Amino acid sequence: MDKEFTVDPEGLHQAVELMSRDFSSAEGFSLPIELPQVGMGSTVALNSLAPSILGGAARLGEATSFAHMDPPTPWITWAITLWNASLNQNLLHPATAPVARQMEKRVVAWLAPFFGMNGGHMTPGSTVANLTALWSARECAGVTQVIASEGAHLSIAKAAHILGLKYLSVPIDANGSMDAMQLPTNLSKSALVLTAGATSTGAIDPFVLAGRAAWTHVDAAWAGPLRLSKHTHLLAGIESADSVAISAHKWLFQPKESALVLFKDTEKAHAAVSFGGAYLATPNVGVLGSHGATATVLLATLLAWGHQGVAQRIEHCMNLARSLSDFVASDERLELYAEPQTGIVVWRPKVENSFDQMQQQLPVGSTSTTSIAGGKWFRNVAANPSADIDLLIATIQGVLAERA
Template sequence: MTGGHMTPGSTLANLTALWAARDGAGVTEVVASDAAHLSIVKAAKILGLKLHQIPTDATGAMIEDGLPSDLSRSALVLTAGTTSTGAIDPLALSGRAAWTHVDAAWAGPMRLTRMSDRLDGIETADSVAVSAHKWFFQPKESALIFFKDVRKAHEAISLGGAYLAVPNIGVLGSHGAMAIPLLATLLAWGREGLAARIEKCIHVAESIADHVSQDDHLQLLALPVTGVVNWRPKDTQLFDAWHQSLPQGMVSTTTIHGEKWFRNVIANPMANALAITEAIKAVQP
């Protein structure tokens, strides 16, 4: 990417990207998987773009064969780290459409880590959204929208006004200095410090997955690729009893292809994998 700007969250980063796609590349439809974040649905509605949803596989990743053959008027949205399962859509599809947007709200910062290759292909997108209030550990309302051709993209989403010294870029008018905490974090921890904390989160997720896969009573959805673990009791009748027995707040729940799963999203590098697996072991539904 050649540049971009900050937005208060990836909902607005996604809206901004699709606005640039509509007015900069003439797209009339959004193509995204059925596991894409609801902000993509919102953006399509707000921008008056048609939405074409593509089915996902058992892990929540887009099924490539479900794509329409003609993407010449489409913005293809690929998710890097889906909200429910942390799946990464096939990023090799980037470039097939009039515009490719990667919603990397969750997993984008992994590009700084030793697991960077899991995001290979992201560099060919036209735009990329990243939430800084997720794996850049920022206070809420901090995200980034990046563009491959920032000059052209910003031109499509800028409006001038007689009273403005410079054009107003993007959705927001006045806004706070949201870059300062991110700058402070970068100065304090550096790129390596951020990467180390993200890698720690990924290792915690792997430890939980490892424990679940070795417990005969539990089922793991898939090996975690971006620090999100989905699991449940094999006897799904016991799901609610398990939920009640787990320490409050230790898991969230999600529905994947109509079935309920537990979900651990490791966003905190201080999370203690041992404490979590001990809490799982202690459940006796």
């Protein structure tokens, strides 16, 4: 038997031990230009790559990490991901993933009711989830056009292009939400996409619009998990949609790539996007063919934390964003774009020419930037429960003091 395909406790222990080392000052590994003729062996490769992979990566769980929608992941997800890699399950066929397929069904059954949906399936991310939902809309509701706000994620326009559907972008209001007054009167051939947590601003589109078009899809990639928290009212009306997309690798704290597409009428939607094959025991549902057991990782996290544990972490992140927002609003030297709706704080210094210098002085990984109506803004995203908001506020105060 080839030992490279068997459990190596010593090698795996070494991999875990390397994770605890500090490689921040390591120079990294110089890769050969061409594929080596002779391999160096797994243990040597592991040790050689650790400084680059572990030392060169962004540290999403650091106290200063507050810039992006990419969270740190709990250690149980590392363990289950290791198991998944060792088993290499393929959910395309029941024979190659008998338990993993059932776990995906169970995870979907747990989460779908929070959104008023009755089922769905997992995808590698919300880009594929949005594409799948709009594909279903085209097949089930005969839509010929996709309508979304200017704040919608680029995956919506991309999906419309792939599906051969017209695309209409609707202006946003002062808070970054879709301006309902700008919608066309006749939506009988349209898929209306409402965003729950715009990427730049975190804004939520008005869910009172759900159900007015031939098909309503909610891109809740970022803010969807608020439905599991005390902030569920912020997404009131989402249950009137026909489909919902959620990125589990955002506010459900999963490793990439993990997302869900959920449907009001799953049987009809899945039938519309299913294809059979002579080699398949069951029809292939959705965009993906072969795909792995990402649901087992999400299921393990939900079992470990429970509903309460998920809610606690999301609510803590919302509190962090509120603290930063309150600080910005109270400082006359700073400008807040709008009251944060879903844990994203957008702000800037009132002295426009100080923006670039302030950006250079903020801690690496603490703050990202975005452009709104041609203007530059700072953007902080509450995806890291371990972020030290007092440290970030103190740093901003220090930068402002230097400018005084």
